Amino acid sequence: MTSALPRWVAALALLSGLVWAALLCQQHLAGTASVIDRFETVLLDLRITLAGERPAPENITIVAIDDRTVSEVGTYPLDRKTLAELVTGIREAGAAAIAIDILLSGESTETDDAALAATLESLPAVIAAAARVADAQQTASAVPVVREALAPDPRFAETATVGLVNIVTDDGGTPRHIPLLFLSGSGLQPSFGLKALELASGRTPSLTEEGVRIGDRVQPLDLGWHLALNYYGPAETVDTISAARLLDGDPVDLHGRLAVLGVTATAVGDRFATPFDPVMPGVEIQATGIANLLDGSALLRTGAIRLTDAAAALTITLLGLAAIAFLPLAPAVFFYIALLAGWLALTMILFGQGQWLNAALPFAASLPPVIALLLSRQVFERLRSQKLARASAALSRFQSPKLAGRVAEDPTFLAVPKEQDAAMLFVDLSGYTGLSEELGPVRTRDFLKEFHTIVVDVVSQYDGVVLDFMGDGAMLGFGIPDASAEDPANAAGCCFELERRVSQWIADAGMAGRISRVRVGAHVGEVVLSRLGHDSQQQIAATGDCVNVAARLLEVAKDHDASVVLSSDLMRATSAMTELDYSPPRQATVAIRGRQQELTVGLWRSGEIPPGFVAPGGTG
The missing domain is CATH 3.30.70.1230 (Nucleotide cyclase, GGDEF domain)
Structure with a gap:
């Protein structure tokens, strides 16, 4: 049965649907947070899970201040003398550079501070700073603006470079992006991961319009120079050793590697949920971002990919509405479902190539207007059926009911x-x-x-x-x-x-x-x-x-x-x-x-x- 919709209703539905889809696409292109992101993260985690675990690069190792370390040292946080011993052990194990994901602020003894500062001079190092940005749930839409920073002690900043360790999480608390740049009163500030990349690669990265250039390679980035994280697996998928081994003098080979020093001990330090693990230490989040930069496996979510998302959302909305408006109802619904299924399949296929297409946007853009038009069509067809029934009953008075x-x-x-x-x-x-x-x-x-x-x-x-x-x-x-x-x-x-x-x-x-x-x-x-x-x-x-x-x-x-x-x-x-x-x-x-x-x-x-x-x- 063909559609009973008046042409003006079909035209109004097409126009309204395209306006709705265009508004959502505009938000997506601008990187504005919306409820769509909640559904997208669920679909993203599904793609990550289906893709499965993958090996992390071998040129990065996490030196974990874990439960064993805290137990052997007997105190937490570790004093700076012990940290100096750890840095020394990492240097002697052959590490090319060290990234310390610990805020070296607060009071300590002059002797311990001097010892740590001296060891930091002996090895290329970046130490962590934290910032309070203008938006607590900053989205990948612009360079985060620093309102207040928690910097390490100036003595350490003189002997090592400093990078901000802030990350961007979704509404569920899963880290999705790492900003590589921050805007403060003194200008642009690099992230912890960007400085660690420089130390590990021995090259100074330069930022382009849509990515970061590392030697001859350009790593595409999301809006505002945000790195889209691509997880390798659960905790300790990135090579991890206990800091206690270095303190005990055990033989450890870190030759040519970037050592990321951070806390993984239970009930201390920051913890995050990831697609593979309900609890992953913050140091491994940072290590994942650095590893993504090193091996070029970060998720690709560029402006061009966002334009592809928007084009798909507008096209599926237009085709879905046209099908519901003009085709027989059963084929129209099947055609619309096939469009959505095809888009989901495409996002899955391209995810295998590292491209993060937005699976949820075409659903959010097309479902409300398509369902509204479908209900409208059913109303008009019911009215038409009633009218035909009345006409048939009237005709039956002048013709045999069978005829x-x-x-x-x-x-x-x-x-x-x-x-x-x-x-x-x-x-x-x-x-x-x-x-x-x-x-x-x-x-x-x-x-x-x-x-x-x-x-x-x-x-x-x-x-x-x-x-x-x-x-x-x-x-x-x-x-x-x-x-x-x-x-x-x-x-x-x-x-x-x-x-x-x-x-x-x-x-x-x-x-x-x-x-x-x-x-x-x-x-x-x-x-x-x-x-x-x-x-x-x-x-x-x-x-x-x-x-x-x-x-x-x-x-x-x-x-x-x-x-x-x-x-x-x-x-x-x-x-x-x-x-x-x-x-x-x-x-x-x-x-x-x-x-x-x-x-x-x-x-x-x-x-x-x-x-x-x-x-x-x-x-x-």
Whole structure:
């Protein structure tokens, strides 16, 4: 079934849907946080989980201040003398550089501070600073603005570089981005990971419009030079050793590696949920970001990819709305679901290549307008169905319900005439002309209405249709619109039942003196079904020799003083369909006006109707 939507409704839905999708796309392109991000992170985690774990680069090792370390040292936080020993051990193990994810602020002894400062001078090092940015849940839309910074002791900042360790989490607390730049009152400040990259690679990275250049390679970044994290696996997927091993003097090989020193001990330090692990130490988050920069495996979420997301959202919205508006409903819904499924499949395939397409945006952009249009279409189609039902009911008052229903289902029904077998029956009342003059128009109408009601009731009982009412007569058809082997027997049964019912009604109404009898004639043969009339006003008609013969049988009934006249063709066809053994009380071969060939007929007067005659499909 095609859509019942008015064109203005479809146009309004398309326009409204595109405006809605455009607003969401604008937010996405600007990197503005929205409720869509919550659904996107769920779909992102699903893609990460399905992609599975992968090896971390070998040139980075986490030196963990873990439970064993805290237990052996006996205090937490570790004093700066112990930290100096750790840095010394890392240097002696051959590390190329060290990144200390510990805030070296607060009070300490002069001796310990001096020892730590001296060891930091012996090895390329970056130490952590933290900042309070303008937005606590800063999104990847712009360079974070530092409102207040917690810097390390100036003594350490003189011997090592400093980088900010702030990360960007989603609403669920999972780190998704690491900003590589921060804007403070003194200008742009590098992140902890960016400075660690410089130390580990031995090259000074430079920022381009959409990424960071590392030697000959450019790592694309998200808006505001945010690095989109691509996790390797659960905690300790990045190579991790206990700091206690270095303090105990165990042999450790860190040759050429970047050592990231941080806290992993239980109940101390920061913890985050990740797609692989409900609890991952903050130092491993930082190490993951640095490793992504080193091996170039960070998720690709550039401005061009965001434009792809927006284009997909607008296209799916437009195509989904157009399908719902103009296609049959079932294919339209299937097409729309296929569009969404195709987009999900594409995001999964490209995720395997490191591209982070937004899986949720096309859903959020298209679902509300598509569902709204779908509900609107159902309302309009229900209204149309009700209107068609009313029209069909009204049409049934002027056409047989069977024919009216067929026309309602198929407006092209009988646009081309067709030939088929049918049984035709004519009925009229003898003496009606004088009666109508006596009764006058109003009472005549009431009289005919009662007569026509009997005709409709009986013909419906025998699965026939009324093709036309002609004053005191009617033309009935059996096998119209669809032929059946039972049509002749139904027509014969209808003849006898009509004679019985109408005769009884005449007697009960006290009209026996004015209406002498009811006459019924029936014949079977080939008819032509077609639409007759003008293009703007038509009726379904049956024509052909069979119709003419059936009509002329009423004259035969009058000439032979009979109430029911059946052609021999109809009687033979009826006998083949019923086990009743009956023969007409009289039989005659008669000439049919307008027809050269004579016809043998069976004749019955009112009292000669066979009792208990039941045609297939009838009730007797």
